[in-house]
Amino acid sequence: MKLNKQDILQALETISEPGEGGNLVESGALTNIVIFGDEVVVDVTIKNPSLQAKKKTEVEIMKAIHDKVYEKAKVKVNIKVEATQKPKNEIKGKSIPGIQNIVAVASGKGGVGKSTVTANLAATLAKMGFKVGVLDADIYGPSIPIMFDVEHDRPIAVDVNGKSKMKPIENYGVKILSIGFFTRPDQAVIWRGPMAAKALNQMIFDAAWDDLDFLLVDLPPGTGDIHLSIMQSLPITGAVVVSTPQNVALADARKGVAMFQQESINVPVLGIVENMAYFTPEELPTNKYYIFGKEGARNLAEDLKVPFLGEIPLVQSIREAGDVGRPAALQTATPLESAFEKLTQNIVQEVVSRNENLPPTEAIKITTMAGCSAIKK
Numbered sequence: 001m002k003l004n005k006q007d008i009l010q011a012l013e014t015i016s017e018p019g020e021g022g023n024l025v026e027s028g029a030l031t032n033i034v035i036f037g038d039e040v041v042v043d044v045t046i047k048n049p050s051l052q053a054k055k056k057t058e059v060e061i062m063k064a065i066h067d068k069v070y071e072k073a074k075v076k077v078n079i080k081v082e083a084t085q086k087p088k089n090e091i092k093g094k095s096i097p098g099i100q101n102i103v104a105v106a107s108g109k110g111g112v113g114k115s116t117v118t119a120n121l122a123a124t125l126a127k128m129g130f131k132v133g134v135l136d137a138d139i140y141g142p143s144i145p146i147m148f149d150v151e152h153d154r155p156i157a158v159d160v161n162g163k164s165k166m167k168p169i170e171n172y173g174v175k176i177l178s179i180g181f182f183t184r185p186d187q188a189v190i191w192r193g194p195m196a197a198k199a200l201n202q203m204i205f206d207a208a209w210d211d212l213d214f215l216l217v218d219l220p221p222g223t224g225d226i227h228l229s230i231m232q233s234l235p236i237t238g239a240v241v242v243s244t245p246q247n248v249a250l251a252d253a254r255k256g257v258a259m260f261q262q263e264s265i266n267v268p269v270l271g272i273v274e275n276m277a278y279f280t281p282e283e284l285p286t287n288k289y290y291i292f293g294k295e296g297a298r299n300l301a302e303d304l305k306v307p308f309l310g311e312i313p314l315v316q317s318i319r320e321a322g323d324v325g326r327p328a329a330l331q332t333a334t335p336l337e338s339a340f341e342k343l344t345q346n347i348v349q350e351v352v353s354r355n356e357n358l359p360p361t362e363a364i365k366i367t368t369m370a371g372c373s374a375i376k377k
Contacts (some may be wrong), residue, residue, distance in 0.1 A: 004069060005288055008042075012061065014064055018048040023090070031044065038070070039075075039076070040076070041281060042077050042078070043078045044078070044079050045082050054079045057077070061077050061120060062075045096204070096205070098212060099211075101237040101351055102215045102237050104219055104236050105217065105240045106239055106240070106244075106256050108254065109221050109249055112221075113312070115138065116275070117242050120217040120329040121326045121329075121343065122216050122327075123174060123340075124329045124343075125214055125348075126173035127356070131210075131213045132213065133212045134176045135216070136176065136218050137218055137219050137230055138219065139199065140202070140220060142178045142270065144180070145176065146180075147322045147325060149171060160208050164208045166206055166211065167208050172327065179199060199273065201358075204233055217234070236267045236355050237351060238350065238351060239267050239268070241273070244275055244276045244296070245276070247293070250296050253297065256305065257304055270307065271307030271309035272301040272308055272309060274295070274296070274298060274308070275311075275312045276314040278294075278314065279291050279315075280335075297341050298312070309343055311339070313335070313339065328340070
């Protein structure tokens, strides 16, 4: 008997694709039929990856051809599985009305100046005309209240649309909430992860932040439970990673970048900041001493293919400014003011690029003119 391709197609129309409902021909699962005398080769692509589905399909094809076309046909069935791609299980939080961009400031290890960079970045953004808030998420070592000279202040409750909300403390044009406002200076915060996460959620969602162009989140050092809680709670626009040039800090900064780039987190890394890039003594303002190594963070950024945002020198006035609660970036006509302005402008530009090229929390446009930035929807 001479086998006919049309007869085989009609026979295969009686077989349903596993888990899909339509028959093999209509669904497009049947990809090819080749006939060599009394031999038939059938190529099929199905979406069900189970061994049972593949075996059942093979048996049904052979039975249909034998019963409806030719019982002595030699049938070979090639089955390919094309499983449907599952959506990524990304950790994404809900947005906060009125907050345009949420930038996480992180570090792989402690002591690299992450909170100092956060405070000065916030002060510079406010000086540029942005509406800025800082959430001090460093539960176990909150230092933002000291750096803004508000460690003795306490948030008050305000009524917002019939709901009681915390009013952030404000200084230098920056709104601030920190666990440090709710603990004594000599009190250690000994909380397990769930308790810390609950406290953070209250500061995030039970606060009267009002309209903000930027909310900076000062994360704890390292990579752990608090970081995941923040990612679950907030739709982070992007992350800034702070490091010193030395190898020990760079190894941890690499881990910090990797955390944000995890498939389940997928937060854009806006770039790396090199803090304590070099030491300049007050009496020799033009000298640079590379105490912790030279351009380590810059090289790391190039290696990881993320932007290098800028370098901040190690000078005594930064420490003094932080201790007295007035960010060093507010000092006018100084190299520090210039360094933080350049850093801030680079971060703003990276936020612009991120919002233009990736799905944003809320589309915005930022323009920088003559050293002053303005934000528009």
